[in-house]
Amino acid sequence: MATEFLNDIVAIRQRARRHMERGAVTPGYRGDLEVVLRILNEALATEIVCVLRYRRHYYMASGIHAQAVAAEFLEHANEEQGHADLIAARIVQLGGSPDLNPEGLVKRSHAEYVEGENLRSMVKEDLIAERIAIECYSEMIRYIGDTDPTTRRMLEEILANEEKHAEDLANLFANPRPAPDE
Ligand SMILES: [Fe+2]
Ligand SMILES: [Fe+2]
Numbered sequence: 001m002a003t004e005f006l007n008d009i010v011a012i013r014q015r016a017r018r019h020m021e022r023g024a025v026t027p028g029y030r031g032d033l034e035v036v037l038r039i040l041n042e043a044l045a046t047e048i049v050c051v052l053r054y055r056r057h058y059y060m061a062s063g064i065h066a067q068a069v070a071a072e073f074l075e076h077a078n079e080e081q082g083h084a085d086l087i088a089a090r091i092v093q094l095g096g097s098p099d100l101n102p103e104g105l106v107k108r109s110h111a112e113y114v115e116g117e118n119l120r121s122m123v124k125e126d127l128i129a130e131r132i133a134i135e136c137y138s139e140m141i142r143y144i145g146d147t148d149p150t151t152r153r154m155l156e157e158i159l160a161n162e163e164k165h166a167e168d169l170a171n172l173f174a175n176p177r178p179a180p181d182e
Contacts, residue, residue: 024093031148037096039140040087040151043158044098045108046136047084050129051077053113057122066119069172076126076165083158090154110136123172130166137162 015027025033054077061070088098099108106113111129116122137159144152 022095025095029148030146031144031151033094033096036144036148036151037091037094039143040091040094040096041099042108042110043136043140043155044084044087044091044100045105046110046133047080047087048100049106049109049111049113050080050133051084053111053115053129054080054126056115057126060116061119061122064119069119069123072168072172073122073126076168079161079165083161086154086158090151094151120173123169127166127169127173130162130169133162134159134166 012028018027054073058070058073058077061073088100091098111132112125114121114125114129116125137155141152141155141159144155146152
């Protein structure tokens, strides 16, 4: 068993020397790189759309004196930006390039950009977007399986955070204090 592993190590050392320009992507990478990069770019577009929607909601809610809800929107906006940064960095690490082109951003995104006319509809649209994100991240995690543990771990962390966002919004939606329909 030990000898077998040692033989593997020799092969691993040899493979590591080939295609060094690929950086973190070694011949042992088991994911379908093209598909992984595409779905990561879709997730990136989704996060950017979520940042924009939450920021819009933050400014609008600030204007209607709903400080607690506005603070929640801002916190989510900043966390979505954090997700976008993680995803973009992983795309680069995998040898891809993050697509931040504003053209077609909404088309590439899973979630929608809905402005909402009042506080209640903003909370509702954000909750729907979070639920879409939860479904999409779950699907991506299932697809990646054990082919790319680093990407999967990142997606799992983001998913946990989206579930927290959905919970926060569901609480705001169910609990009218501070009144989401002011
Ligand atoms: Fe996010
Ligand atoms: Fe979120």
